[in-house]
Amino acid sequence: MTQAIKLPCSGVDPELFWPHPTQEPVGKQLVAPLCSVCPLRLECLLAAFRGGEGGIWGGMTHTERVALRRYLTTDDLVNVTALNHALTVKFPLCLDCDKHRRPYTDGRCHTCHHKRRREDRDREAAAFEAELKNGTVAA
Numbered sequence: 001m002t003q004a005i006k007l008p009c010s011g012v013d014p015e016l017f018w019p020h021p022t023q024e025p026v027g028k029q030l031v032a033p034l035c036s037v038c039p040l041r042l043e044c045l046l047a048a049f050r051g052g053e054g055g056i057w058g059g060m061t062h063t064e065r066v067a068l069r070r071y072l073t074t075d076d077l078v079n080v081t082a083l084n085h086a087l088t089v090k091f092p093l094c095l096d097c098d099k100h101r102r103p104y105t106d107g108r109c110h111t112c113h114h115k116r117r118r119e120d121r122d123r124e125a126a127a128f129e130a131e132l133k134n135g136t137v138a139a
């Protein structure tokens with residue numbers, strides 16, 4: 001007789017897995033630790049890719065999956081083994097956080113990629129402001 005697997009998310013309020021799009025990062029923070037130890041994480045992720053679902057599946061938000069999906073072929077979604085292979089080969093872990101897969105060509109995950117871009121923009125704005133103050137901006 002096979003024993004039923006108790007999933008980490010069983011008994012958890014399902015609403016947590018369906019955050020409002022603006023609340024995705026907060027929702028992810030809450031549920032990702034559960035998914036990270038789930039024995040069916042890849043199955044869950046695959047189901048979401050196949051069904052085009054919203055919400056958080058396999059520890060990934062809808063936004064993250066949309067970004068990742070662009071790099072996956074139909075063959076990559078044939079089964080869990082193919083998905084796992086594609087993720088391992090195509091997306092080693094993020095250079096910054098070393099936690100998430102990295103769909104961006106700068107080697108970063110979605111979160112870290114955008115964090116970097118924000119930081120770069122802030123730095124450029126601060127440098128420009130300093131130049132303005134010093135009167136060194138080229139006319």
Ligand code: SF4
Nearest residue numbers: 009035038041044058
């Ligand atoms: S990966 Fe899927 S099944 Fe596993 S805990 Fe997360 S939501 Fe539940």
Ligand SMILES: [Zn+2]
Nearest residue numbers: 094097109112
């Ligand atoms: Zn990262």
